[in-house]
Amino acid sequence: MTETCSVPLADVLSVTTDKLLSRRHVDGVYDLLRHMTGQDVYTHQLGKVADACAPALIEQHPFLADLKPPTGLDRSDLYAWLVEAERIHGEEIAVAPLPEWTHRDPIEDAADAVGADKVWIMRPPKD
Template sequence: MAARAFPLADILSVTTGLLLTRRTPTPGAALDEILQFMTGEELAWWQAPRAADACIEAFTAQHPFLADLAPPKVTGSPLGKATLLLWLTTAELKHGTKLTVKPLTDWVSQDKGQELGDRIELVNLP
């Protein structure tokens, strides 16, 4: 599959774990879109963490500056949200509003039901 450009805010949503995408009204759909592009498959919600971990490695390998791009620690207050928006805007001014990424070549597809069962078993271990 060919490379594709995604908004930097969407990529940072994956690498930081913060929902930074500006796509509305369903910001979660932006994460679904990028994770599905990267893995080449439609994922269940419980597969997203594993996909995100794999994508973080791929994103930083393709764009090394992402490894050092850490958001400020803020609260959910209006000032904290403004600080986070300023950080994101500064990152976009420096690195561009979109980044081109190549999909994963080593993604291991798993049966959704089996993966859910495995996750439940891991949670229930003593």
Template sequence: MTDSRSFPLADVLSVTTGLMLTRRTPHPGAALDEILTFMTGETLAWWQAPRAADACTEALHAQHPFLADLLPPEGTSRTPLGKAARKAALQLWLFTAELKHGTVLEIEPLTDWVHQDQGKELLDQIELAALRVEPS
């Protein structure tokens, strides 16, 4: 059996929604790093984070199925609302989610994470980007 660990729901939702919802200050990115490192079992380079976030989101949805349906309200990511209004709407949504689901979740690490050499993965991404040809 693998060891699980508790993480704040706000931090978990930062991974699953792609929005920075963590309440950690002054380094909110540390919340994402901590979850991704725990779940993958390795310290990741910044360019590995999107692949890890995709894998972790899938696993988090499997571990806690309600997360798949727990989406921020429409209009809080790309709307003409002011920054303060978006932040207030997200905080209200997060507070409501915490009342319903609790403030922390037990998370299991990934069992199928595929380690890739950081340098090789970066070079692969650069090669893929070079292959993308923009239409003239």
């Protein structure tokens, strides 16, 4: 059985929409993606990992497909929209990990993104 956990709807919407709505800012996104993939996610991996997780979130909760904030809202109106979405759908929803996930090495991802010649690995000195 896949272990689910309760996740703030605002964190989920930060992955399924183009808006950072999490009240914990990017920390909420990191925690959600870590739960879904079972691995730590580094900043340069956020986009690709979120893109991989968004369809699974929508599959788990189909209402997310159409739950997008209107364009052009200022910050206060955006948060008013979020509060209304939470009133309708709940402040938290159950999220299961991805059924299949291949671990993504952060160094390899960085090398793929910018070229291996631009990635420097620094290791702490041994005592």
